[in-house]
Amino acid sequence: MNIRTLCLGILYLKEATGYEINKLVSEGEFSHFIEASYGSIYPALNKLTDEGLLTWHEEAHPGKPARKVYAITDEGRAAFAEFIQETPKADLFKSEFLFTCLYADLLPPDHLRLIIEGQMEHLQAGLDHLTQAKGLCDRRGTQFAIGYGIAMKEAALKYLQENYDQAVRTELRGGENYDEDCSPSNSADASTVITAS
Amino acid sequence: MNIRTLCLGILYLKEATGYEINKLVSEGEFSHFIEASYGSIYPALNKLTDEGLLTWHEEAHPGKPARKVYAITDEGRAAFAEFIQETPKADLFKSEFLFTCLYADLLPPDHLRLIIEGQMEHLQAGLDHLTQAKGLCDRRGTQFAIGYGIAMKEAALKYLQENYDQAVRTELRGGENYDEDCSPSNSADASTVITAS
DNA sequence: GCTCACATGTAATAAGTTACATGATTTC
DNA sequence: GAAATCATGTAACTTATTACATGTGAGC
Numbered sequence: 001m002n003i004r005t006l007c008l009g010i011l012y013l014k015e016a017t018g019y020e021i022n023k024l025v026s027e028g029e030f031s032h033f034i035e036a037s038y039g040s041i042y043p044a045l046n047k048l049t050d051e052g053l054l055t056w057h058e059e060a061h062p063g064k065p066a067r068k069v070y071a072i073t074d075e076g077r078a079a080f081a082e083f084i085q086e087t088p089k090a091d092l093f094k095s096e097f098l099f100t101c102l103y104a105d106l107l108p109p110d111h112l113r114l115i116i117e118g119q120m121e122h123l124q125a126g127l128d129h130l131t132q133a134k135g136l137c138d139r140r141g142t143q144f145a146i147g148y149g150i151a152m153k154e155a156a157l158k159y160l161q162e163n164y165d166q167a168v169r170t171e172l173r174g175g176e177n178y179d180e181d182c183s184p185s186n187s188a189d190a191s192t193v194i195t196a197s
Numbered sequence: 198m199n200i201r202t203l204c205l206g207i208l209y210l211k212e213a214t215g216y217e218i219n220k221l222v223s224e225g226e227f228s229h230f231i232e233a234s235y236g237s238i239y240p241a242l243n244k245l246t247d248e249g250l251l252t253w254h255e256e257a258h259p260g261k262p263a264r265k266v267y268a269i270t271d272e273g274r275a276a277f278a279e280f281i282q283e284t285p286k287a288d289l290f291k292s293e294f295l296f297t298c299l300y301a302d303l304l305p306p307d308h309l310r311l312i313i314e315g316q317m318e319h320l321q322a323g324l325d326h327l328t329q330a331k332g333l334c335d336r337r338g339t340q341f342a343i344g345y346g347i348a349m350k351e352a353a354l355k356y357l358q359e360n361y362d363q364a365v366r367t368e369l370r371g372g373e374n375y376d377e378d379c380s381p382s383n384s385a386d387a388s389t390v391i392t393a394s
Numbered sequence: 395g396c397t398c399a400c401a402t403g404t405a406a407t408a409a410g411t412t413a414c415a416t417g418a419t420t421t422c
Numbered sequence: 423g424a425a426a427t428c429a430t431g432t433a434a435c436t437t438a439t440t441a442c443a444t445g446t447g448a449g450c
Contacts, residue, residue, distance in 0.1 A: 033292040065429040088293035095230040096285035155352030262401040
């Protein structure tokens with residue numbers, strides 16, 4: 001999915017400026033499964049306007065920069081409705097954190113600890129953020145998507161909490177005592193049921 | 198993280214051909230948190246070789262194409278060890294599935310059902326795959342990373358299972374009372390709160 | 395006879411990121 | 423006085439994807 005479609009979709013929900021769209025996708029309720037930056041948003045908005053899928057009007061607030069508030073047109077709605085019928089592409093997940101964990105045995109123990117703790121903090125911050133967003137939002141689709149994100153992050157955090165000790169000790173690392181039982185998440189661990197939300 | 202570092206990391210673990218690296222990242226044990234394709238892997242391998250971080254030797258199997266088996270050099274190991282000390286960048290997650298779910302109210306009910314079922318199948322396939330890979334692998338770092346992936350996918354699948362009915366009925370969609378012009382921008386529609394889980 | 399798996403590689407293209415340029419107001 | 427927030431936009435650059443080019447052997 002390209003940034004054009006993304007902008008169209010957001011503007012399907014509400015009017016917004018490029019600046020606001022950037023906020024939504026980089027910090028807001030969409031940030032956990034979407035990526036975009038100014039350099040792609042502004043050109044996309046211009047292009048969509050040229051194609052007649054968007055319109056905008058200027059809002060002047062004295063003493064502040066003029067805002068170009070974009071709104072979707074009927075053509076825009078039609079184009080988006082068509083796109084959304086397509087089968088969604090597979091999810092994409094990239095994690096430098098996990099990649100780094102593969103090589104935990106090359107890391108000074110303290111460094112590994114810091115990395116894992118950093119990841120846990122990221123996850124917790126994301127969770128707080130999503131939980132808050134969920135309380136504020138009223139659309140069911142959005143709540144569903146946020147709930148999904150919360151479930152995933154909770155599971156990841158829980159995994160790290162449960163495996164923190166093993167990971168930070170020599171367990172994860174090669175360790176002098178390369179001893180048996182390395183299963184970090186023992187297969188059928190009493191997989192404590194996660195109640196999402 | 199770029200493809201060069203990725204190749205270096207994989208070759209840190211074992212020798213491989215470009216073809217094999219592609220398999221590892223697109224189907225193998227790394228596939229759940231890494232992305233790469235031929236078009237980036239082969240050039241990366243060549244460049245790394247030019248820089249002295251890799252070597253290769255040809256393996257000829259009669260009747261089959263010659264294989265260029267790459268191995269990491271000492272310089273390569275050093276370069277990689279240095280990279281791995283850096284603080285990993287934040288995880289990236291992109292989901293067209295979740296994006297589509299935001300607009301569930303634009304979708305024919307059957308289509309929404311298919312999409313959710315498709316996602317569940319993807320998750321289940323990924324889980325089977327990871328579970329199998331975990332059984333085969335012996336490195337703790339790898340097991341840790343796989344365990345993390347399993348935890349996330351399990352949570353996502355569970356979330357969908359628990360919310361499937363609500364989602365596929367009119368619950369997720371606007372509902373019968375919301376059917377006409379579906380003005381998405383009206384702020385305060387009667388928002389029935391979905392209790393995720 | 396066809397398609398799939400093995401195997402390497404290139405080139406055109408698409409796409410988006412980073413950094414820059416500009417500028418006012420508010421908060422520390 | 424400095425930094426952050428609001429606000430829009432461009433251009434150079436990096437990066438990777440897609441499609442193509444080539445060829446064999448095995449299985450259906």
